[in-house]
Amino acid sequence: MRIVKNLRLLAGVAVLTCFVLAWLRFDTFGPAATLLEHTQMAYAIFELPLISAAIALIAITLTTLLVGRVYCSTLCPLGLLQDLIARLTRRFNKKPYQKLAPHASMHMLIFALAAASAVGGFILPLTIIEPFSTFGQIFAGIFQPLAARFFSATAPLLSTGINWFGQASAKPFSLLNSMISVLLLAGLTIAVYKAGRVYCNTICPVGAILRFIAKHSIFRLAIDDNACTSCRLCEKACKAGCIDLASKTLDFSRCVSCYNCAASCNFAAIKFGRPAATAGEKPDFMPGRRAAIAAIAGGAAGYALPKALLAASQSPAQILPPGAMTAERFYQSCISCHLCVIACPSSVIKPHSTPESPRSLLKPALNFDLGMCEQNCNLCSQICPVNAIQPVAADRKKLMKIGEVEYKKHLCVVETDGKDCGACAEHCPTQAVRMVPYHNNLMIPQTDPAICIGCGSCEHICPVRPDRAIIVHPVAQQTFIEMPEPEALPDGGQPAEFPF
Amino acid sequence: MDRRSFISLVSALAATYNFKLPYRARAEELNLASGTAAAGGFPDIVAVMGGTPVEMLDRALTAAGGLSRFVKQGQKVLVKPNIGWDKTPEEGANTNPTLVKHLIQLCFKAGAKEVNVFDNTCNHWQACYSNSQIEAAVKEAGGTMLMAHEESYYTEIDLPHGVALKKAKVHKAWLESDVIINLPILKHHGGARMTAAMKNLMGVIWDRRHYHRTDLHQCIADFTTIDKKPTLNIIDAYSVMMRNGPRGVSTADLATKKMLLLSTDMVAIDTAAARILEAQPDEIAYIAMAAALNTGIADLSKLKIERITI
Incomplete structure (x- = not known):
C-alpha cells in the first residue's frame, strides 16, 4: 500500500504543480491549464453535451465506482491545495486527526441548496463552494497578482532580453475579489488545520456526488479485524476522519483515497477488498430518510428563493467578456x-x-x-x-x-x-x-x-x-457588426517620379 | 546557505534593483547628434524608388557612403522599427520585417557587436512582436528583441530645449546604444497626420498619453532635441497607408509607392515623406516645430537630395 500512496503523492504533486504554474503564469503554462480543465468535474457536468465532457464524466464515475474517490486526491486542485496546507500547518498542530461525524444530511442539504439554486438561476452559492472555482478564485485574487508583481519586478534584474520571467504584466488587484479570496483561503486553512478534509465531506458539491458513488464502490478499503491491533495510527493519519476504530470501520464513502492510513499501518491491516455483505456491518452512513428530506427541502428552497428574490438580469452594468452574449x-x-x-x-x-x-x-x-x-x-x-x-x-x-x-x-x-x-x-x-x-x-x-x-x-x-x-x-x-466594403483609394498605382 | 550569506545576497539583489546610474551623454554620443550638414559631400537625403525594399535599402546605403560610415567595429546598435500594432506585414501597419532583417545583417557585417530591437507597442506587445513577424526576422538575423512593456525598462531624462516636453522616460536601450537606426514605416495618422521618422520615436518613450494630453505636435518636435539622436533614419515607403492610419482598417487603405528614404536628418526626411503621403506642407505641425527648434532642416530646397530610380 505504501507504493500506492507514493504513486498518489507523485500524481498529486505533478497535477498541483501544473495547476499552480498555469494559474501563476498562464502565458507560459496555459496549455497545462487547458489540458487539466478537461479532467474536472465542473467541466464534465457543465459541458455535458460535449463528447469530451461525457468521457470525463464517465471516467470519473467509473473510477469512483471501481476504487473510490481517487479524484479527490489526484485531480481536484482544491483537494491537493488542502493537502499542501495540511503538510505546511500540521507541524504546528501536534494533535492527530480524529474521526469526524458523517454529516451526511448536512452535506446533502448544502449540495441540494446550491445545485437547485444554480438550476433556479442563481449559481453564486455553487460557485463559492465548487472546488475548481474556489481554487481559481484563491489564485486569481491573491497569488496571481502577487506573482505578476514579482515577475515584473525581477524581469529587469535578470535581462532585458525576452526570457522566462519577463513575460508577465502586472495584473490588477480587485479589492472585493481579493477579500473574498482571502476569506476563502483563510476558511479553508482553518478547516484543514483543525479537521483535515472536512470541507470535502461537508460542503464540496463534487464530494457530495462522489460520496454517493463511492458508497457503492466495488473495491473498498477496509480494516482487517484479524490483523488490526487497534493501535489507532490509521485513525490519527486519516485526513477525512472516516476511520472509526471503536467499531473498526472505514467509511469508504467519505474516504478521499489518500492511502495514508494503509501506509501508516504496521500490520498491513488496511487493504482493498470486496465488501463482505455481512449482517454485522453497521449502516451508520446516510440514514436514507433524513438525507432525502434534506435533499428535497434544500432543493425546493434553493430553487424557489432566488426566483422570488432576484430579478432577472437586464443590461449589465459592466462590459462582459466577448462570447458572454447576454x-x-x-x-x-x-x-x-x-x-x-x-x-x-x-x-x-x-x-x-x-x-x-x-x-x-x-x-x-x-x-x-x-x-x-x-x-x-x-x-x-x-x-x-x-x-x-x-x-x-x-x-x-x-x-x-x-x-x-x-x-x-x-x-x-x-x-x-x-x-x-x-x-x-x-x-x-x-x-x-x-x-x-x-x-x-x-x-x-x-x-x-x-x-x-x-x-x-x-x-x-x-x-x-x-x-x-x-x-x-x-x-x-x-x-x-458588419464592416462596410472599403472604397478604393482615389489614385492607386506607383508614382512615376518623386513628389519632391 | 546560512543566514548571513542569505541576508547579504538578498541585500545585494535589492541594491542592484534600486541602483540607477544617472544618465549622462558621453561626448562621442553628442557628436553623433544628427548632422544638419552632411559630412564628406554625401547627400542629405537619399530617395530610392522602384525596387524591392531590400534592393532600395542597399542602393540608398551605397549612395550615403555605406553602412560602415555609421556603424563601427564593436558597436552596440539599436534598430527601432515601427512594431506598434498586432498586424501582419501585408497590412502595412508595421515596418517590413524583411527590411529589418536585412538591415540587422548589414549591421553585423559592418562589425556591430550587438543589434537590439524594441518598440513600446500599442497593442499587446507579444502579439505585435510575433504577428508583425519582426521578432522572427530579428532572431534570424542574429539580433535581440528587447522588452519595452514595463516602466522599469525606462529612465527619465531631461529635455532642457523642449517647449512642452521637459522630461521623458526613455528606454534604456536607447541610452545605452552607440548607434541608433530609426526604421519607421510611412503611414497616415489620425492624430499626428503622419507617422514617419519623428513620430516613430514615440515608441521609445514610456508615457505616450502625456504627449496626447499635453500637445501632441509640440511633444513630438520636442523629443528631437534629445542629446542622443538617431544616427540614421530610414523610411519604409513601399506600401503606404494613405488613410485610416496608423492602424488601418483593411489593405484597401494601402497604396504601393515602392519608395525608401534615408537621411541623418529627421526633419528633412519627414518633410520629404509628407510629400509621398500627399499631405499639405503646413498640415503636419510637428515638422515646422522641430525645424524651429533647429533639430533639422524642413526646407528641401536647401538640401542635397539624391534621387535614384531602379
Whole structure:
C-alpha cells in the first residue's frame, strides 16, 4: 500500500504543480491549464453535451465506482491545495486527526441548496463552494497578482532580453475579489488545520456526488479485524476522519483515497477488498430518510428563493467578456473560476468591481484601465471551462460587438485645449472613431456606433483624467457588426517620379 | 546557505534593483547628434524608388557612403522599427520585417557587436512582436528583441530645449546604444497626420498619453532635441497607408509607392515623406516645430537630395 500512496503523492504533486504554474503564469503554462480543465468535474457536468465532457464524466464515475474517490486526491486542485496546507500547518498542530461525524444530511442539504439554486438561476452559492472555482478564485485574487508583481519586478534584474520571467504584466488587484479570496483561503486553512478534509465531506458539491458513488464502490478499503491491533495510527493519519476504530470501520464513502492510513499501518491491516455483505456491518452512513428530506427541502428552497428574490438580469452594468452574449445567460453559466481573469493577455478581464446584483458577484467583467480587449484575441472564449464565454472564432471575434462608444466632446483635449490628439481614433480597429476636420486646422473625433465593437481601445488610451473623454458602455446583447466594403483609394498605382 | 550569506545576497539583489546610474551623454554620443550638414559631400537625403525594399535599402546605403560610415567595429546598435500594432506585414501597419532583417545583417557585417530591437507597442506587445513577424526576422538575423512593456525598462531624462516636453522616460536601450537606426514605416495618422521618422520615436518613450494630453505636435518636435539622436533614419515607403492610419482598417487603405528614404536628418526626411503621403506642407505641425527648434532642416530646397530610380 505504501507504493500506492507514493504513486498518489507523485500524481498529486505533478497535477498541483501544473495547476499552480498555469494559474501563476498562464502565458507560459496555459496549455497545462487547458489540458487539466478537461479532467474536472465542473467541466464534465457543465459541458455535458460535449463528447469530451461525457468521457470525463464517465471516467470519473467509473473510477469512483471501481476504487473510490481517487479524484479527490489526484485531480481536484482544491483537494491537493488542502493537502499542501495540511503538510505546511500540521507541524504546528501536534494533535492527530480524529474521526469526524458523517454529516451526511448536512452535506446533502448544502449540495441540494446550491445545485437547485444554480438550476433556479442563481449559481453564486455553487460557485463559492465548487472546488475548481474556489481554487481559481484563491489564485486569481491573491497569488496571481502577487506573482505578476514579482515577475515584473525581477524581469529587469535578470535581462532585458525576452526570457522566462519577463513575460508577465502586472495584473490588477480587485479589492472585493481579493477579500473574498482571502476569506476563502483563510476558511479553508482553518478547516484543514483543525479537521483535515472536512470541507470535502461537508460542503464540496463534487464530494457530495462522489460520496454517493463511492458508497457503492466495488473495491473498498477496509480494516482487517484479524490483523488490526487497534493501535489507532490509521485513525490519527486519516485526513477525512472516516476511520472509526471503536467499531473498526472505514467509511469508504467519505474516504478521499489518500492511502495514508494503509501506509501508516504496521500490520498491513488496511487493504482493498470486496465488501463482505455481512449482517454485522453497521449502516451508520446516510440514514436514507433524513438525507432525502434534506435533499428535497434544500432543493425546493434553493430553487424557489432566488426566483422570488432576484430579478432577472437586464443590461449589465459592466462590459462582459466577448462570447458572454447576454447578462442573463452569462451570470447563470459562469462558475467564477477566474481562468479568464488570469489568462487575459491584456489584463482587461477582472471580477466585477461593483456588482450590480448578487448575480454578478464574482463574475468577470472588462475594465480598460490596463489595456483593451485585443481585436485579434479570443483566448477567454477558448479556455472557459463551462462555455459561459462561448467559443467565438478568431475572425468572427474581430467583429464582435461587446460595447458601444460614447464621445464626450466637452472633455476632449481638442475642444478644451485646442490641440491635436487623436489617440482614440489612432487605436480604433474599425475606425468607429475617426478624425474629421475641425476649426483652426484641428482634427476632432467623430463616432459611428454602428461599426463600434466596444473593445475599449479608445477608452484605454484617452489621456484625459479624471473622467475620460471617450468611454464604452455595455450592450444588452452581444452581436456582430458588419464592416462596410472599403472604397478604393482615389489614385492607386506607383508614382512615376518623386513628389519632391 | 546560512543566514548571513542569505541576508547579504538578498541585500545585494535589492541594491542592484534600486541602483540607477544617472544618465549622462558621453561626448562621442553628442557628436553623433544628427548632422544638419552632411559630412564628406554625401547627400542629405537619399530617395530610392522602384525596387524591392531590400534592393532600395542597399542602393540608398551605397549612395550615403555605406553602412560602415555609421556603424563601427564593436558597436552596440539599436534598430527601432515601427512594431506598434498586432498586424501582419501585408497590412502595412508595421515596418517590413524583411527590411529589418536585412538591415540587422548589414549591421553585423559592418562589425556591430550587438543589434537590439524594441518598440513600446500599442497593442499587446507579444502579439505585435510575433504577428508583425519582426521578432522572427530579428532572431534570424542574429539580433535581440528587447522588452519595452514595463516602466522599469525606462529612465527619465531631461529635455532642457523642449517647449512642452521637459522630461521623458526613455528606454534604456536607447541610452545605452552607440548607434541608433530609426526604421519607421510611412503611414497616415489620425492624430499626428503622419507617422514617419519623428513620430516613430514615440515608441521609445514610456508615457505616450502625456504627449496626447499635453500637445501632441509640440511633444513630438520636442523629443528631437534629445542629446542622443538617431544616427540614421530610414523610411519604409513601399506600401503606404494613405488613410485610416496608423492602424488601418483593411489593405484597401494601402497604396504601393515602392519608395525608401534615408537621411541623418529627421526633419528633412519627414518633410520629404509628407510629400509621398500627399499631405499639405503646413498640415503636419510637428515638422515646422522641430525645424524651429533647429533639430533639422524642413526646407528641401536647401538640401542635397539624391534621387535614384531602379
